[in-house]
Amino acid sequence: MKLYYKPGACSMASHIVLNEIGAPFDLDKADTETGRTESGDDFRKISPNGYVPALVTDGGDIITENPAVLQYLADRASNTGLAPPNGTLERTRLQEALNFVSSELHKSFSPFFSGAELDGKARQQVEAGVGRRVAHIERSLADDRAYLLGDTFTVVDAYAFVVLNWAGFVEVNLDAWPKTQAYVARIAARPSAIRAMVTEGLIEHEQVA
């Protein structure tokens, strides 16, 4: 398998999951502006919408869209608990959470990365939108569960972690949501997440416990 990624972008969720699974995979860094990848591939042919993640399967099929890529990976390693079995209510809960992270939480951060100046009232409005979505994560963790679906780490936790971790980069304070902060720290300490962050250049080797 081969994952096309951008450092620290949402594709890092799939990178973390690939590390969790432990099967061999290749990484190829995409430059979404030039449309080229580090290995010289034409990224627009791989991902016509021009964004990461894009996963090439061992059979040569290309999968895009975070919820699809993450569930595909989890289903290739059904012994890991990264996704509940298809057809169960628990799987529907995973899909519910993936859709929330994808269409609500992830997209609430998008204005920070649009390239447009974001200050004053505009920034306040964007922060308020992020806050409403983080409040939902906080409510989901209200019963002190370790992960969004309960005691087991699933693919949605990898995705939520990557997105919530952006708060630090764009200087959005998460102090109002302590369970969410603890949740982010819990996932940041997983070897799979540490390895992905080191490989993508977000943290130095020295920071690894």
Ligand SMILES: N[C@@H](CCC(=O)N[C@@H](CS)C(=O)NCC(=O)O)C(=O)O
């Ligand atoms: N709907 C897509 C959105 C993916 C997306 O927003 N990817 C961003 C990075 S997080 C991207 O590649 N944006 C283009 C760019 O950075 O140039 C999905 O869920 O996979």
